[in-house]
Amino acid sequence: MVSRRGAVWLPVFRSPVGASAAILLVVVLITAIVAPILWSDQAAAVDTAAIQRAPSAKHLLGTDGLGRDILYRLLVATRLTVELAVLATLVGTALGIALGTAPSVLGRRAGTVVTAIVNIAVAFPGLLLILFFAVVFGVTTQGAVLALAVAMAPFYARLTQTLAAAVAGKDFVAAALASGVSRIRILTRHILPNIGEQLVVNAMIGVGGTLLTFAGLSFLGIGIQPPDYDWGRILNEGVASIYVNPAAALGPAMLVVLAGLSFNLFGEAAAQVISGERTSSRRGVGRPSPTARDDEHDDTVEPILHVRDLRVSHPVRGGWTSPVRGVSFSLRRGEAAAIVGESGSGKSQTALAIAQLIERPGLVTAEALTFGGLPLAQAPGRVLGTSLAMVFQDPMTSMNPTMKVGRQLAEVAEHHQGMSRTRALAKAVDRLQSVRIPSAARRAHQYPHEFSGGMRQRAMIAMGLMGTPKLIIADEPTTALDVTVQSQVLRLLADVRETAATAVLLISHDIAVVRRFCDRVLVMYAGRIVEDIRVRDLVTEASHPYTRALLASVPDMSTDRTQPLASIPGRPPHPDELPPGCAFAPRCPAADERCRTDDPALVHLGERHRVACWHPRTLERTGE
Numbered sequence: 001m002v003s004r005r006g007a008v009w010l011p012v013f014r015s016p017v018g019a020s021a022a023i024l025l026v027v028v029l030i031t032a033i034v035a036p037i038l039w040s041d042q043a044a045a046v047d048t049a050a051i052q053r054a055p056s057a058k059h060l061l062g063t064d065g066l067g068r069d070i071l072y073r074l075l076v077a078t079r080l081t082v083e084l085a086v087l088a089t090l091v092g093t094a095l096g097i098a099l100g101t102a103p104s105v106l107g108r109r110a111g112t113v114v115t116a117i118v119n120i121a122v123a124f125p126g127l128l129l130i131l132f133f134a135v136v137f138g139v140t141t142q143g144a145v146l147a148l149a150v151a152m153a154p155f156y157a158r159l160t161q162t163l164a165a166a167v168a169g170k171d172f173v174a175a176a177l178a179s180g181v182s183r184i185r186i187l188t189r190h191i192l193p194n195i196g197e198q199l200v201v202n203a204m205i206g207v208g209g210t211l212l213t214f215a216g217l218s219f220l221g222i223g224i225q226p227p228d229y230d231w232g233r234i235l236n237e238g239v240a241s242i243y244v245n246p247a248a249a250l251g252p253a254m255l256v257v258l259a260g261l262s263f264n265l266f267g268e269a270a271a272q273v274i275s276g277e278r279t280s281s282r283r284g285v286g287r288p289s290p291t292a293r294d295d296e297h298d299d300t301v302e303p304i305l306h307v308r309d310l311r312v313s314h315p316v317r318g319g320w321t322s323p324v325r326g327v328s329f330s331l332r333r334g335e336a337a338a339i340v341g342e343s344g345s346g347k348s349q350t351a352l353a354i355a356q357l358i359e360r361p362g363l364v365t366a367e368a369l370t371f372g373g374l375p376l377a378q379a380p381g382r383v384l385g386t387s388l389a390m391v392f393q394d395p396m397t398s399m400n401p402t403m404k405v406g407r408q409l410a411e412v413a414e415h416h417q418g419m420s421r422t423r424a425l426a427k428a429v430d431r432l433q434s435v436r437i438p439s440a441a442r443r444a445h446q447y448p449h450e451f452s453g454g455m456r457q458r459a460m461i462a463m464g465l466m467g468t469p470k471l472i473i474a475d476e477p478t479t480a481l482d483v484t485v486q487s488q489v490l491r492l493l494a495d496v497r498e499t500a501a502t503a504v505l506l507i508s509h510d511i512a513v514v515r516r517f518c519d520r521v522l523v524m525y526a527g528r529i530v531e532d533i534r535v536r537d538l539v540t541e542a543s544h545p546y547t548r549a550l551l552a553s554v555p556d557m558s559t560d561r562t563q564p565l566a567s568i569p570g571r572p573p574h575p576d577e578l579p580p581g582c583a584f585a586p587r588c589p590a591a592d593e594r595c596r597t598d599d600p601a602l603v604h605l606g607e608r609h610r611v612a613c614w615h616p617r618t619l620e621r622t623g624e
């Protein structure tokens with residue numbers, strides 16, 4: 001059976017360009033290997049009686065100044081030419097990867113310095129850099145290799161940074177961060193394997209360019225030094241006798257171009273195939289400033305999570321934007337609460353802030369943010385991945401595609417519980433079984449792409465269960481799944497909750513899902529909780545006009561199907577375009593002057609009911 005990696009490369013050979021380049025490449029490589037073995041003597045044989053002869057049946061490309069056969073010399077020189085081009089590219093790529101990944105491993109300042117140096121070097125003309133370093137490292141073969149490598153490193157550094165930035169935004173990297181995996185390990189296990197393919201392809205295209213440049217250096221006399229010779233040197237000698245024997249110059253020139261092209265075209269064809277495979281914040285308003293604070297509901301028995309006045313801010317041009325503005329709530333052991341609200345209301349930012357996954361320069365502040373009684377910020381490595389688990393929205397991006405599912409799960413136990421590889425894998429299989437993955441032992445050895453969407457999501461939950469989580473934060477875990485699989489995943493979360501008294505914080509925009517699964521709903525609007533209510537009271541007691549509008553937009557058994565569904569007119573405001581009073585006022589049918597000037601605090605309306613509104617339940621009274 002062809003492995004997945006092998007299968008990815010197969011289409012390269014199917015395209016006409018890829019196939020021709022591959023044939024050419026194979027010919028070049030075979031020549032590089034066999035020519036020095038077969039024809040070294042013929043290439044070195046001096047014949048003073050046949051100096052600088054034109055092409056003949058005996059010497060197809062003629063002879064050089066010492067009567068040596070040019071064709072044999074070209075064939076033998078293939079090895080050194082290709083070897084040095086590949087070596088220079090390898091050293092340059094390795095140097096580039098080291099420079100490109102340094103900012104994420106080094107501290108912030110050192111990282112900024114490295115990035116600045118790379119940016120300056122990238123802007124510098126490549127040829128000038130090569131000539132400069134060739135002089136610095138000395139006019140020798142090694143000097144030329146080093147000069148080429150150092151000159152191409154900034155390009156690969158920039159490429160690595162760009163590719164790594166794209167992968168760093170994926171959920172599986174956030175999941176690994178959540179598990180407390182170190183940055184170096186994230187780099188080596190999660191980021192580099194996922195950008196390796198593109199780097200290899202770019203390096204292959206690069207070999208073609210390096211081959212041409214190296215030949216150029218040798219032609220100028222600052223590449224390979226006698227008695228060694230490559231195509232560039234032979235070209236140099238051939239040009240001297242071009243009027244006597246043009247083939248002496250044309251032969252090496254054509255070989256340089258053909259070999260360069262073969263690497264280049266093969267790399268390009270591979271890049272096209274791979275890219276084909278892969279295609280299947282605004283201005284701020286000043287530093288985060290205090291706003292009306294939620295009046296925290298504090299009657300919880302044994303709160304596992306305690307959040308008071310949580311704020312998340314991000315720097316944007318001209319100031320800061322605050323998508324979460326003073327959120328307060330507590331969660332008890334075994335409680336399932338949902339955060340609902342329209343897109344952009346700050347649900348995910350709240351979840352990420354609790355899981356300590358807001359990356360700098362984003363700023364998280366809170367009067368209290370404790371988990372199991374301990375401040376989360378002080379002990380993220382110990383809590384995340386063990387007693388706090390996170391399940392992300394997109395099962396396609398939640399797992400590292402280059403690691404087998406079992407290994408990804410085992411990594412958590414190896415890292416946090418110091419388990420041996422074998423025991424950790426056995427635990428991974430056990431957890432996969434517990435989330436009802438069929439043939440778990442076999443499945444553990446498969447890659448995520450061999451799992452269906454629902455199975456991947458269950459495997460994500462199993463990853464959370466590798467520790468003994470007291471809280472699972474599930475950010476839209478069912479959005480990408482079909483309805484049947486959705487209920488399976490929710491049932492699974494419900495089982496975990498029941499058996500281990502695990503609290504669940506479910507982020508969702510689907511109030512129907514929430515009503516089936518949760519005890520409590522936290523309704524968010526424009527970065528704040530506007531209502532905190534028990535699910536069983538939702539239909540009868542919901543008091544904020546926004547909550548009622550959300551409810552009205554979901555059809556139920558009593559909905560008149562002949563009428564269009566109620567929708568909420570207008571759009572939620574962007575975090576930096578908030579109106580002065582209640583953020584919902586511009587869309588609220590009950591808003592008056594006070595709503596437009598004063599922001600209402602979140603206050604108790606009942607025993608376990610909080611609402612932030614100047615006119616709670618107004619809509620119901622007015623016959624909504």
Ligand SMILES: Nc1ncnc2c1ncn2[C@@H]1O[C@H](COP(=O)(O)OP(=O)(O)OP(=O)(O)O)[C@@H](O)[C@H]1O
Binds near residue numbers: 316321349509574
């Ligand atoms: N790094 C950032 N810099 C600036 N603004 C950001 C940043 N990250 C998020 N935001 C803003 O925060 C707001 C809330 O985002 P969040 O992802 O929490 O919304 P959400 O309620 O989860 O929406 P959705 O249901 O679409 O996921 C959005 O307006 C978004 O533009």
